[in-house]
Amino acid sequence: MIATYLAIIAHDPIIARDGRPFGVGQRMKSLDWPYPSVLAGSMRTMLGKMNGGFSDKSIAELLDLKIAGPLPMKGTKLYLPIPKDLLARKVGEKIVAVPLRPVAMRDGECCDLPRESLLPAMLPEAIEEFKPEPIPAFWSIAKMMEWLTNPDGSDFPLYPDSDANKNQGEIGQECKKEESDFLDAPEKDERVHAGIDSESGTAEDGLLFMSIGLDLATRCQGREILLAARIESDGVFDKQIRKLNEIHPFGGERRLVQWSRIDEPIGWKCPDKISSKLTELDSGKIRMVLATPAIFSNGWLPGWLNLRKQEDGKEILEGIPPGATDGQKLKLISACIDRWKPISGWSADAKSRGPKAIRRMVPAGSVYFFKAQSGNEASTLAKSHWLESVCDKPQDCKDGFGLAVWGVWEETKKEDNKDRK
Secondary structure, three states: OEEEEEEEEEOOOEEOEOOOOOOOOOEOOEOOOOOHHHHHHHHHHHHHHHOOOOOHHHHHHHHOOEEEEEEEEEOOEEEEEOOOOEEEEEEOOEEEEEEOEEOOOOOOOOOOOOOOOOOOEEOOOOOOOOOOOOOOOEEEHHHHHHHHOOOOOOOOOOOOOOOOOOOOOOHHHHOOOOOOOEEOOOEEEEEEEEEEOOOOOOEEEEEEEEEEEEEOOOOOOOOOOEEEEEEEEOOOOHHHHHOOEEEEEOEEOOOEEEEEEEOOOEOOOOOHHHHHHHHHHOOOEEEEEEOOOEOEOEEOEOOOEEEEEOOOOOEEEEEOOOOOOHHHOEEEEEEEOOOOEEEOOEEOOOOOOEEOOOEEEEOOOOEEEEEEOOHHHHHHHHHHOOOEEOOOOHHHHHOOOOEEEEEEOOOOOHHHHOOOO
């Protein structure tokens, strides 16, 4: 399949609802960032129109397109959600990163994780209790690479200088720089609407409602945030994709964006430093970070992880990610995950046309800690599955859910835990 990269420029604040009920007298609730299904649905609708319409055959062909995104982009560089395996702590005038890493249980210690082989991800014992500081929603691909190649998360420069007030992700200040490692979620544009009587042309009594859109176009002195996407086709829609330069709605309320082809942005391929670090350490410890929300058949747990009993009687979770080889089997050690997010939608498939049932997603930025057989196998996996889907079902993979990036990790240092109680 041929990969094509797209830039999506918002002309209007885009509507990406969170699924809660919406009607007269109610506010429309907005997501902080569009889900992959918003991109996939809008793109397939546009290509179907360009191809002359929709039939059961063309719908099946459209659903077969492999779409990845949307990811934030500025210039030619991608941004990714900040991982959940770190917290920001204020120390004096500095904001420092505090890592969360798997910690082995000692004799007499226990936790309520669903499997005895899983370890809790904890702060270093030397860190006293603190209130986490707010951090931006996205990191540049360069900043993410720094974090993914830092095994234990120590001595990580969260911000480039010690000015805490300046560097807490305030986009109004950060984006004045030519290059910024941080990006906040888009500002939300609130609008109040009224129902109009078709005969009199006047507002109808009581018919007020509010919509909230994500403003990607006018923020920060005209420097907009772009949506980056990748589409892979086997030839059916190559003609439409090659000449793609269209104005077409994105999301709800027919808000307009411009779709255009671009050269491959920086970040879609695995940086050499990631794979080299995995090979260099040769520990087989590989970290998976979700760049887009994931849908797994077992809730938070990927369906490709299976329960196996070892010779010592302990049960472990291990399996092979979609598209990987037998030698790239992974054993789950720990995870850092936020609360699940709901998603529904509308199915265009002839066999299931209509509203989709609500499903639970693992949020973007969630982190899974694995152990591979060797550093070389982990390195090969990171290269082949960089920003590829790790979802269980093929259609969820084709819709862009569960895109993952990979890095290294190590347990919390022993000296930090020697006095743990």
